[in-house]
Amino acid sequence: MNDTAPSQSQPTGVIAPRIDRPGFFTRLLHWLIDDPIAAIGLAVLIVIFSCAIFADQIAPYDPTLQDYAAMLEPPSSAHLLGTDDLGRDVFSRLIHGATASVYAAVLAVGVATALGVPVGLIAGYTGGWVDEVISRILDTFLSFPAIVLAIAVTGVLGIGLTNAMLSVGIVFAPQLARLVRARALVLKQELYVEASQCFGASSGWILLRHILPNAIQPVLVQITLLMAVALLAEASLSFLGLGMQPPDPSWGSMIARAYIYAQISPAQMYAPGIAILVTALAFNTVGESLREALDPTSRH
Amino acid sequence: MTNSTATPPLASGTADGPVAEVRDLSIRFRTLDGTGELRAVDDVSFDIRRGETFGIIGESGSGKSTIGRVLAGLLDPSDGTVHFDGHDRADFSRREWRQARRAYQMVFQDPSAALNPRMTILDSLLEPMRFMGGMDRAEMRQRALDALERVGLRHDMALRYPHELSGGQKQRVNIARILPLNPKLVVCDEVVAALDVSIRGEILNLFVELQRDFGLAYAFIAHDIAIVAQISDRIAVTYLGKFMELGRTDDVIDRPLHPYTVALLSAEPQPLPAHLRDRTQLRLEGDIPSPLDPPSGCRFHTRCPWATEICKHESPAWRELRPDHFTACHHATPDGLPPLEIGSDG
Numbered sequence: 001m002n003d004t005a006p007s008q009s010q011p012t013g014v015i016a017p018r019i020d021r022p023g024f025f026t027r028l029l030h031w032l033i034d035d036p037i038a039a040i041g042l043a044v045l046i047v048i049f050s051c052a053i054f055a056d057q058i059a060p061y062d063p064t065l066q067d068y069a070a071m072l073e074p075p076s077s078a079h080l081l082g083t084d085d086l087g088r089d090v091f092s093r094l095i096h097g098a099t100a101s102v103y104a105a106v107l108a109v110g111v112a113t114a115l116g117v118p119v120g121l122i123a124g125y126t127g128g129w130v131d132e133v134i135s136r137i138l139d140t141f142l143s144f145p146a147i148v149l150a151i152a153v154t155g156v157l158g159i160g161l162t163n164a165m166l167s168v169g170i171v172f173a174p175q176l177a178r179l180v181r182a183r184a185l186v187l188k189q190e191l192y193v194e195a196s197q198c199f200g201a202s203s204g205w206i207l208l209r210h211i212l213p214n215a216i217q218p219v220l221v222q223i224t225l226l227m228a229v230a231l232l233a234e235a236s237l238s239f240l241g242l243g244m245q246p247p248d249p250s251w252g253s254m255i256a257r258a259y260i261y262a263q264i265s266p267a268q269m270y271a272p273g274i275a276i277l278v279t280a281l282a283f284n285t286v287g288e289s290l291r292e293a294l295d296p297t298s299r300h
Numbered sequence: 301m302t303n304s305t306a307t308p309p310l311a312s313g314t315a316d317g318p319v320a321e322v323r324d325l326s327i328r329f330r331t332l333d334g335t336g337e338l339r340a341v342d343d344v345s346f347d348i349r350r351g352e353t354f355g356i357i358g359e360s361g362s363g364k365s366t367i368g369r370v371l372a373g374l375l376d377p378s379d380g381t382v383h384f385d386g387h388d389r390a391d392f393s394r395r396e397w398r399q400a401r402r403a404y405q406m407v408f409q410d411p412s413a414a415l416n417p418r419m420t421i422l423d424s425l426l427e428p429m430r431f432m433g434g435m436d437r438a439e440m441r442q443r444a445l446d447a448l449e450r451v452g453l454r455h456d457m458a459l460r461y462p463h464e465l466s467g468g469q470k471q472r473v474n475i476a477r478i479l480p481l482n483p484k485l486v487v488c489d490e491v492v493a494a495l496d497v498s499i500r501g502e503i504l505n506l507f508v509e510l511q512r513d514f515g516l517a518y519a520f521i522a523h524d525i526a527i528v529a530q531i532s533d534r535i536a537v538t539y540l541g542k543f544m545e546l547g548r549t550d551d552v553i554d555r556p557l558h559p560y561t562v563a564l565l566s567a568e569p570q571p572l573p574a575h576l577r578d579r580t581q582l583r584l585e586g587d588i589p590s591p592l593d594p595p596s597g598c599r600f601h602t603r604c605p606w607a608t609e610i611c612k613h614e615s616p617a618w619r620e621l622r623p624d625h626f627t628a629c630h631h632a633t634p635d636g637l638p639p640l641e642i643g644s645d646g
Contacts, residue, residue, distance in 0.1 A: 199402065
């Protein structure tokens with residue numbers, strides 16, 4: 001690169017080049033064109049979220065309607081994915097289950113992020129005894145098996161999908177907090193943080209403009225991974241009867257129910273199982289790609 | 301250095317008083333295991349006058365960068381005082397200091413690390429202005445672009461990210477960032493050490509131009525005596541956290557008073573063949589001792605060819621041997637050092 005003052009290339013009288021960055025949608029478009037796999041992942045997520053929102057319109061049957069004349073039926077034109085042990089339409093339950101599962105995953109990860117990221121930032125940036133206290137509390141949380149802790153928290157908060165996922169969020173939060181703390185510890189020593197202090201920046205500014213944006217990359221990846229884990233946690237808790245309450249469907253409770261009839265009708269498990277798998281994969285793909293797209297040094 | 305001459309009364313408070321007055325400054329760091337104490341800077345006093353370039357040279361571990369960080373307000377003294385424009389740093393409230401510190405800025409050694417990799421150059425340029433207040437976005441932007449132009453970069457650099465610029469360009473950006481703050485003192489900590497030799501001259505010239513245009517004072521820290529001598533009005537020579545010598549550049553370079561300065565100068569490559577040089581070569585034996593366990597008496601005595609018994613026991617006083625030319629050496633006289641009986645091998 002030319003290092004000398006390139007004043008020749010900018011004669012006076014010529015309008016200075018526009019100093020504007022491309023808009024959000026232009027950048028979004030470029031990102032998706034650059035990374036088609038992420039585009040597929042994003043499309044899958046959009047379909048799943050649409051199902052979750054428009055479940056009533058899409059589902060052909062009432063998901064709780066029982067038909068004892070058609071129990072454990074294989075897929076047919078009347079029932080696209082067959083029926084379950086109570087004669088309920090699996091396809092309709094899958095669509096309605098998306099609502100519960102997406103809600104569950106977003107709630108759990110949202111709670112984990114809202115709790116974990118600020119706690120981690122403060123612990124790492126403040127250091128000293130604040131960090132000591134926070135870190136010991138996080139260690140205590142992390143020393144419990146996650147599902148046991150989630151069950152205990154659900155016991156305190158009460159049974160139900162929302163409470164179950166709140167507890168999963170609380171259980172996830174220390175993971176994010178630890179991650180963010182480690183990044184903040186490193187980043188607060190960066191020279192650009194010192195430069196910012198010289199300019200008269202407040203701690204809040206430094207945290208939000210310097211530490212957080214540079215700490216967020218691994219957090220994004222972790223968040224998408226946690227989305228997948230939260231889907232499974234919802235399944236586990238609903239399986240144990242602590243999450244979604246019958247007769248309302250969620251993917252987890254569908255698997256739990258199908259599990260009982262695995263020997264008679266193993267196909268029952270495929271639909272919710274594949275739905276969880278595909279959703280988790282889509283979250284991971286988008287997260288990984290987002291991480292790269294948000295790093296300016298990985299652009300060309 | 302506890303001698304009373306080391307602590308002249310503060311001349312500050314007036315419009316042409318010094319920008320920064322450092323008195324009996326000590327900086328101590330606790331070692332990681334908490335048992336030891338590292339005296340990075342030990343009882344140092346000096347002024348930085350308005351608009352001057354104050355060079356600080358020394359080996360790594362001599363405390364020169366620590367002094368720089370104190371001058372930029374990034375580090376508080378363990379002992380002693382620092383006055384900025386006549387006001388004691390210790391008397392500022394947090395809020396007042398965040399306002400006041402704009403006038404005392406720093407340019408760092410590593411131009412890449414001083415820029416947030418996720419912020420465009422424009423955002424980096426805007427950042428200091430956001431804390432000033434009283435400007436709308438358009439005005440700040442215009443000032444940012446003006447500053448960019450002032451340091452010799454094209455406007456379209458503003459849209460780029462730091463990794464898209466060369467080292468020299470990044471250092472120009474770092475300089476441009478502080479211009480809108482109208483600083484009075486800029487600490488330049490090894491600002492050209494990380495740059496290509498071919499670019500160093502350009503960046504040094506830029507510093508000189510900006511000083512001429514804006515009347516900045518520089519605390520110019522480097523390990524390279526040639527660079528410091530080229531740009532400085534006065535030079536301070538540091539060794540193991542103490543000042544060895546302080547004086548006008550010509551005096552220090554041409555008629556050094558301290559053995560360490562003599563050694564530093566003789567380590568510089570000289571353009572003349574050996575038989576034409578007027579200076580004898582003086583080689584220092586060994587490494588700089590650990591600042592965790594500094595030598596007794598004069599800290600330089602372990603490597604000093606002039607050292608005698610007194611140097612091992614008694615710390616030399618900080619004396620003004622010539623007008624505006626100080627040193628801390630038992631053997632120095634206003635005429636310089638006495639000739640060495642042995643050890644010189646010209």
